[in-house]
Amino acid sequence: MGYSLDKIDTQILSILQKNSNRTTKSIADELGMTTSPVFERIKKLEKEGYIKKYVAILDNKKIGLKLTVFIGITLQGHTRSYLEKFVTEINNFPEVIECHRVSGNFDYLLKLVVEDIEAYEHFIISKLTLLPYLGNVQSLITLSTGKETNEIDLSII
Amino acid sequence: MGYSLDKIDTQILSILQKNSNRTTKSIADELGMTTSPVFERIKKLEKEGYIKKYVAILDNKKIGLKLTVFIGITLQGHTRSYLEKFVTEINNFPEVIECHRVSGNFDYLLKLVVEDIEAYEHFIISKLTLLPYLGNVQSLITLSTGKETNEIDLSII
DNA sequence: ATTATAAACAGAATAATATTCTTAGAATAA
DNA sequence: TTATTCTAAGAATATTATTCTGTTTATAAT
Structure with a gap:
């Protein structure tokens, strides 16, 4: 136990x-x-692993990464090996800070932090769309962020 | 400067x-x-604010928060005062760790970390849907997470 | 109940690290 | 060139982390 x-x-x-x-x-x-x-x-x-790590949280915008984007992705094939390959590729993209396999209208939801719209377009054109089996891609551009924290709710314990 | x-x-x-x-x-x-x-x-x-804070990153699942959910939300009204009120309310919900105003198919994208599906349903029924002017609500339940980091890409500097 | 056993704690001692200080060397601008 | 500012090195000091020892408290078995 x-x-x-x-x-x-x-x-x-x-x-x-x-x-x-x-x-x-x-x-x-x-x-x-x-x-x-x-x-x-x-x-x-x-x-025991309750604390995973200690990190410094940086100010994205101040550092020049002014744009946060979420991308909903649908794949055309869903074999296990292909899903694994997709995640592996995604892990090599430093602008992608989160990649979630989801149920609902998409297969994957990504979170990106990039310099600006041009950097985002560059990611789409020269990185994302080069992946095979890519289906539909839907972008959600962040206009403003009302809350963004690492603090999870411990009151349930 | x-x-x-x-x-x-x-x-x-x-x-x-x-x-x-x-x-x-x-x-x-x-x-x-x-x-x-x-x-x-x-x-x-x-x-100078490049480093915002130092935090411990906890293991959600180990602590009992096994479910991450994204929620795309559309509002029925878009007056400034109402948008502000919405964000204020959202900030009081500890299970919501992110709230982004986005352009695209939704007005807002939320990220939640909760115990399980029941806790999620409880949030929807007894918290979220009590907010006025709420329009469409679309959930993306995370099945697995392939990448989740705080590390932003500093290679651009 | 009572004794044995293991945890959790307090308080002091020590080791490691952060922080400050002083001085010297480079870069920069007048 | 000559101030002047910035950055760094190295030593000195102050804090803090970490370890240690003894004590209390909880726990479980008898």
Whole structure:
């Protein structure tokens, strides 16, 4: 059996998914504990895989990547080997930050972050449409983003 | 004028968006520098807003949130005040981790992370459909995720 | 109930790292 | 050339992470 999370664990996770640079002491103070049990719990959460990694979130626009686009894709063939190949190819495109196999009106939904419309068109023409078995492609250009977070809802635990 | 990034800055950003727990020394070694200039550059990147925050990325499924869903939404009214109200409401829903205003077949595209299909249905029935002016709602249920990262493409700089 | 066993914790000690400081070397502009 | 600014190196210091030891608390078996 796996490890099961208690209240304190979820509080720690909640804090770290907001700001992973908090010191152990500051977290311990907030929870009314000392540093050692908090430290041990964090290490356990990392080891057990509840925490996958620690990352810096960059400002896309400030860095020059001003456009987010979602692309709904339909494939013409659906053999297992072909689906796998499609995902493998997609993984090599750095402008694609998400690729989901979905049920509904599309087979795949991609999320891209690119410089601008030209960069997007370049992706479509010289990368995406070169993939075989590609069927319908529908783009959703992001005009503005009202919410975008990594914080998942831990209140259910 | 803003600050402009050089090669070393983008290398630092690239490293930190993969793993923000790297020590200054380990980054400095990789770049063939000493810790102080690397430290100062990181502080500058934070201060100038290129780095927005440092976060822990959690394992959704392991925590019990096994389902990712995208929802394409059409509104019946498009006045400014109504669009703003819609986004405000959406921001109060913890299961919604992204909300994008898009052009194309929908007005908004949402990304949700929830426990399971029941939790998703509960969101639709007791939260989403209570919003006024709601038009068409189309769900894309994620079957599997082939790629999901925070790493944006810095090679363009 | 009671004893054995394992977890979880507190508090102190130590090790590693971040942060600051001082100085020197390059680049830049007058 | 000569200030002037920027960037870096290296050492000194301050914080913080990490380890360690002993104690308490919970847990489970008898």
